[in-house]
Amino acid sequence: MEKEMGLRIIGTGHAAPKKVVTNDDLSKLVDTSDEWIRERTGIERRHFAEEETNLDMAYAASADALLHAGIQKEDISLCIVATFSPDMQVPSQACLLQQRLGLNRDIPCFDINAACSGFLYGLQIAHALLTQSGGQYALVVGSEIISHRLNMEDRGTCILFGDGAGAAVVKLEEGYPFYGMMGADGDDKILICGQEDSENPYVQMDGQAVFKFAVSIIPKCINDVLEHTGLTAEDIDYFVCHQANRRIIEYVAKKMKQPLDKFYMNLQEYGNTSAASIPIVLSEMDDKGMFTPGKKAICVGFGAGFTWGAALLQW
Numbered sequence: 001m002e003k004e005m006g007l008r009i010i011g012t013g014h015a016a017p018k019k020v021v022t023n024d025d026l027s028k029l030v031d032t033s034d035e036w037i038r039e040r041t042g043i044e045r046r047h048f049a050e051e052e053t054n055l056d057m058a059y060a061a062s063a064d065a066l067l068h069a070g071i072q073k074e075d076i077s078l079c080i081v082a083t084f085s086p087d088m089q090v091p092s093q094a095c096l097l098q099q100r101l102g103l104n105r106d107i108p109c110f111d112i113n114a115a116c117s118g119f120l121y122g123l124q125i126a127h128a129l130l131t132q133s134g135g136q137y138a139l140v141v142g143s144e145i146i147s148h149r150l151n152m153e154d155r156g157t158c159i160l161f162g163d164g165a166g167a168a169v170v171k172l173e174e175g176y177p178f179y180g181m182m183g184a185d186g187d188d189k190i191l192i193c194g195q196e197d198s199e200n201p202y203v204q205m206d207g208q209a210v211f212k213f214a215v216s217i218i219p220k221c222i223n224d225v226l227e228h229t230g231l232t233a234e235d236i237d238y239f240v241c242h243q244a245n246r247r248i249i250e251y252v253a254k255k256m257k258q259p260l261d262k263f264y265m266n267l268q269e270y271g272n273t274s275a276a277s278i279p280i281v282l283s284e285m286d287d288k289g290m291f292t293p294g295k296k297a298i299c300v301g302f303g304a305g306f307t308w309g310a311a312l313l314q315w
Contacts, residue, residue, distance in 0.1 A: 004174070004177065004178075005131060005172055005173065005174055006127075006172075006173060006174070006175070006176035006177050006178030006314070007123060007126065007127050007130075007170045007171070007172060007173075007176065007178040007313065008170065008171045008173045008176040008178075008313075008314070008315070009168045009169070009170055009171075009282065009286075009291075009313060009315070010068075010069045010070070010071070010137075010169050010170070010171050011065040011066060011067070011068035011069025011070070011071075011168065011169040012064075012065050012068060012166070012167065012168050012169075012279065012282050012283035012286040012287075013060070013061040013062060013063065013064025013065035013066075013067070013068060013166070013167045013283055014061050014064070014164065014165060014166040014167070014276075014279065014280040014283035014284065015056075015057045015058075015060035015061040015064070015164065015165045016047040016057070016162075016163065016164040016165075016270065016280075017047040017048055017049040017050065017051075017052045017057070017163050017164070018047075018050075018051070018052070019047060019048050019049070019050050020045050020046075020047055021045065021046050021047070021048050021162075022034070022044065022045050023037045023038065023043070023044060023045070023159070026155075026158065026159055029152050029153075029158075030152060030153060030154070030155045030158060030159075031155060032155045032159055037159050040245075040247070041159065041160060041245050041246060041247070041267070042245065042246025042247070042265070042267055042268055043159065043160065043246075043267055043268060043271045043272075044268045044269070045162075045268070045269055045270075045271075046147075046161065046162025046163075046269075046270055046271035047162050047163050047164060047270060048147040048162065048163055049145045049147060049148070049163045052145075052163075053087050053145070054083060054085060054086055054087045054093060054143050054144070054145045054165075055087055055093060055096050055097060055100065055143075057143050057145075057163070057164060057165035057276075058081060058083075058093060058097050058141050058143035058165045058167070059097060059100050059101065060165065061141060061143065061165040061166055061167035061279070061283070062097060062101060062139055062141055062167040063101065064167070064283075065139070065167040065168055065169045065283075066101070066139070066169060068169075068286070069137075069169035071137060071169065073101055073102055073103055074103075074104055075136070075137045076103050076104070076107065076137050076138065076139050076169070077104070077107050077130070077133065077135030077136065077137060077138065078107055078108055078109075078126055078129055078130060078133075078135055078137075078138035078139070079094045079097060079098050079103060079107065079108070079109040079110075079138070079139045079141075080094060080109075080110060080111075080112060080122040080125060080126060080138065080139070080140050080141065081093040081094040081097060081110075081111045081112075081122075081141045081142075081143060082111070082112050082113070082114065082118025082119050082121065082122045082140070082141065082142045082143075082275035083111060083113065083118065083142070083143050083144055083274075083275055084113045084115055084118070084144065084193065084274060084275070084304075085144045085145045085146055085148070085149060085274075086111060092109065092110055092111040093111050093141075093143065094109035094110050094111050094141075095109045095110075097109070097139075097141065101139075103139075107135075108129065112125065114182075114184075114275070114303060114305065114307045114309070115191075115274055115275065115303030115304035115305055115307055116242050116244070116272070116274045116275060116277060116301050116302060116303025116304070116307075117182070117242075117275075117301045117302060117303045117305070117307040117308055117309045118142055118274070118275030118303070119140065119141075119142040119166070119168075119275050119276075119277075119278045119279050119299075119301070120180065120182065120278065120299060120300075120301050120309030120310065120311050121182055121307070121309055122140040122141075122142070123140055123168075123170065123180055123299075123311050124180040124182055124309070124311070126138040126140050126170055127170075127172070127178060127180065130170075130172040131172065135172070136171060136172055136173075137169060137170070137171055137172075138169070138170050138172075139167065139168075139169055139170075140167070140168050140170060140279075141165065141166070141167040141168075141279070142165065142166050142167075142273075142274070142275035142276040142277070142278065142279045142280075143164075143165035143166075143167075143275070143276055144163060144164065144165070144273055144274045144275055144276050145163045146161040146162065146163055146203065146272075146273070146274060147161065147162070147163050149193055149196075149201060149202055149203050150202060150203055151202040151203070154202070154204075156205060156207055157202070157203045157204065157205050159271075160205075160244070160245075160271055160272050161203065161271050161272045161273070161274070162270045162271035162272065162273050163273065163276075164270055164273040164276045164280055165276050165279075165280075166273075166276045166277075166278070166279025166280035166281075166282065166283050167279060167283075168279055168282060168283075176314050177229065177312060177314055178311070178312060178313065178314075179225055179228050179229050179311070179312045180309065180310065180311040180312070181221065181224050181225065181228075181309060181310050181311075182307070182308070182309040183307070183308050183309070184305050184306065184307045184308070185305070185306045186305065186306075187305070187306055189206070190205065190206045190209045190210060190213075190304075190306070191203075191204070191205045191206070191210055191303075191304040191306070192204050192205075192304060193304070210244075211245065211247070211248060213302065213306060214244065214245075214248045214302050215248055215251045215252065215255070217302050217306075217308045218241060218248070218252045218300050218302065219252055219255050219256055221300045221308055221309070221310035222239065222252075222256060222298055222300055222310060224310065225298050225300075225310050225311070225312050226298075229312055231296070231312075233256055233257070233258055235296060236262070236296050236297065236298050237262065237295045237296050237297060238262055238263075238264060238285070238290070238295070238296075238297040238298075239252070239253075239256070239258065239262055239263050239297070239298050239300065240263075240264060240278055240281050240282060240285075240297050240298070240299040240300070241263060241299075241300055241301070242272075242277050242278060242300070242301035242302060242303070243265065243266060243267035243270065243271075243272060243273070243277045243278075243280075243281065244267070244272045244277075244302075245267070245272075246265060246267060246268075249263050249265060264281055264284075264285055264290075265281075266280065266281055266284055274303065275303075277301065278299050278301055282297075282299070291315040292315065293315055294314070294315065295314070295315045296312065296313070296314045296315075297312075297313050297314075297315075298310060298311070298312055298313075299311050299313065
């Protein structure tokens with residue numbers, strides 16, 4: 001496994017809108033309370049974009065990731081943006097990001113939509129394309145503005161989501177084990193968001209069904225990674241889960257018989273930022289110096305589709 005060409009994250013960055021919306025702020029708009037939201041989700045605040053665009057946040061997170069990576073923008077040979085809330089249908093966020101960052105013109109740039117699993121799908125695609133093309137560095141971004149797609153009269157959804165972006169510069173490198181898995185199971189009822197010009201353009205969700213799915217698929221994904229890599233849960237330093245609900249993560253930790261402190265959480269500050277969720281966590285952990293050489297993490301997420309994915313990363 002050590003001789004295979006894997007993916008190593010060499011730089012991370014994240015960004016969020018300036019406007020902070022607290023649970024108390026939401027209680028003035030919908031029948032809810034700070035206590036009700038905290039108890040059921042663990043969320044305390046989230047960020048809503050007013051002046052910022054999706055591209056603004058993707059750019060800020062990417063510029064930060066490039067700075068931390070210590071490479072030149074000309075070294076990037078692939079740019080992927082995971083989002084379900086682009087500023088426009090075409091051109092893609094990735095092409096607009098390429099232009100703003102000043103990346104090379106002769107590289108593939110495209111968006112993917114796998115909802116909250118998008119960043120993990122992006123890592124898999126980056127690994128495959130870098131391996132095939134002979135490129136060395138890729139920029140993988142998750143960026144979302146979900147607040148514009150929320151029905152502020154629906155307390156089952158408007159309390160959960162926030163806006164933000166996270167980015168990672170990854171390097172194809174020998175000696176860094178990488179294993180990723182992805183899956184999907186089409187469903188157009190449990191968790192959906194219609195087109196902006198549709199009769200109902202807002203996020204709609206059956207919360208109980210999503211919870212039931214999440215607590216089943218996350219342990220399955222983790223165990224799949226462990227089985228294929230020959231590792232045990234004790235070999236993993238951190239489990240980076242999609243930040244949807246504190247109860248989900250607590251359930252997974254208990255089911256995996258792992259201490260909760262191996263499951264980093266920041267949902268109390270950002271809420272559910274969909275494709276941006278996992279890269280924002282990685283960036284925060286990186287900023288705190290938690291990823292010293294040799295540390296291993298399993299990132300795992302799930303989202304509308306349903307989609308799911310997981311990836312083993314080593315620093």
